[in-house]
Amino acid sequence: MKLTTKLFALAASAMIAFAAPASAEDWAPDGPLTIQIGFGAGGSTDTMGRILGKVMADNTGWNIIVENKPGGGGVAMFTGLSQMPANGKTIGMGVSIPVLVQLVQRGDQLPFDQDSFDYLGTIAKAELALVAGKDAPFDDLEGMIAYAKEQGQMPVATMAPPQVLMMNATSRTKDAEFNLVTADGGAEVMKLILGGQVLAGFASGEHFPYLESGDMKVIASANQSRLSYAPDVKTFVENGVDAFVDPVFFLAMTKGTDPAAVAAIAKAMDEAVKSDEIAEIVMNAVKGKPINMGPEGTHQMMIDGLSAAKVLFAK
Numbered sequence: 001m002k003l004t005t006k007l008f009a010l011a012a013s014a015m016i017a018f019a020a021p022a023s024a025e026d027w028a029p030d031g032p033l034t035i036q037i038g039f040g041a042g043g044s045t046d047t048m049g050r051i052l053g054k055v056m057a058d059n060t061g062w063n064i065i066v067e068n069k070p071g072g073g074g075v076a077m078f079t080g081l082s083q084m085p086a087n088g089k090t091i092g093m094g095v096s097i098p099v100l101v102q103l104v105q106r107g108d109q110l111p112f113d114q115d116s117f118d119y120l121g122t123i124a125k126a127e128l129a130l131v132a133g134k135d136a137p138f139d140d141l142e143g144m145i146a147y148a149k150e151q152g153q154m155p156v157a158t159m160a161p162p163q164v165l166m167m168n169a170t171s172r173t174k175d176a177e178f179n180l181v182t183a184d185g186g187a188e189v190m191k192l193i194l195g196g197q198v199l200a201g202f203a204s205g206e207h208f209p210y211l212e213s214g215d216m217k218v219i220a221s222a223n224q225s226r227l228s229y230a231p232d233v234k235t236f237v238e239n240g241v242d243a244f245v246d247p248v249f250f251l252a253m254t255k256g257t258d259p260a261a262v263a264a265i266a267k268a269m270d271e272a273v274k275s276d277e278i279a280e281i282v283m284n285a286v287k288g289k290p291i292n293m294g295p296e297g298t299h300q301m302m303i304d305g306l307s308a309a310k311v312l313f314a315k
Contacts, residue, residue, distance in 0.1 A: 074099055121250070133196075154176075156179070
């Protein structure tokens with residue numbers, strides 16, 4: 001009996017060991033991991049995403065590929081991600097506000113909602129500015145609006161739907177017309193301004209070198225508060241336009257991904273976000289410090305953000 005009992009116990013232990021799911025420490029990808037960035041190459045999201053992928057690969061030894069999937073301020077990429085198999089091979093990186101506004105504006109037309117993903121964490125919170133070339137015939141939002149009225153309209157570059165909504169709100173509130181030009185990301189906005197195709201555009205860090213060189217100037221803060229690096233520049237709200245955005249850079253995977261994979265990737269991401277390399281690139285990109293809210297905190301950020309977006313951007 002004792003021998004039988006012992007053999008049964010050993011067999012049961014073996015069965016449990018084989019049946020138990022892998023832990024985050026045990027999990028590793030069986031092939032390349034791909035980080036899909038919802039904006040074009042050269043912008044702040046792209047820059048931070050590529051450094052994040054590099055640091056994660058250096059720390060773990062994983063093969064990580066970074067690719068751009070621009071469109072709709074990241075909505076095109078997250079649409080594709082939501083419909084992929086939950087195989088733990090693809091990570092999406094985007095910005096919260098464009099996704100949340102689209103969920104408010106046309107959520108019934110999208111194949112996903114804020115609960116359609118397994119969230120990994122965040123990298124940073126962005127300060128969004130409306131900027132113009134140094135020779136633009138205005139120095140602030142009030143002057144830009146006056147110029148647009150005088151000219152009949154004025155070209156402005158946007159890189160995500162929330163910025164379109166902000167400019168539409170400005171048009172309604174101030175009775176001014178703007179010709180909105182869509183760009184794939186902040187790098188393209190810079191090219192449009194410097195090339196003279198538009199007089200102003202939105203940027204979340206791509207403009208810093210041009211501010212330092214004197215080739216650009218800040219016209220307004222698109223955040224709820226004034227910009228940390230331009231405290232004398234008023235917000236849209238202070239100029240009488242009741243609209244603002246507070247974008248957060250975040251990463252997520254397809255809902256239903258193996259919890260061990262989510263935990264392992266989230267852990268690798270958290271370790272990378274704490275690195276000096278990420279601190280440096282975040283400071284260069286958005287003039288701030290890295291912020292990782294973790295999986296649960298990122299999900300809650302999206303839930304709370306959706307409630308705020310409904311107030312600001314509901315039709």
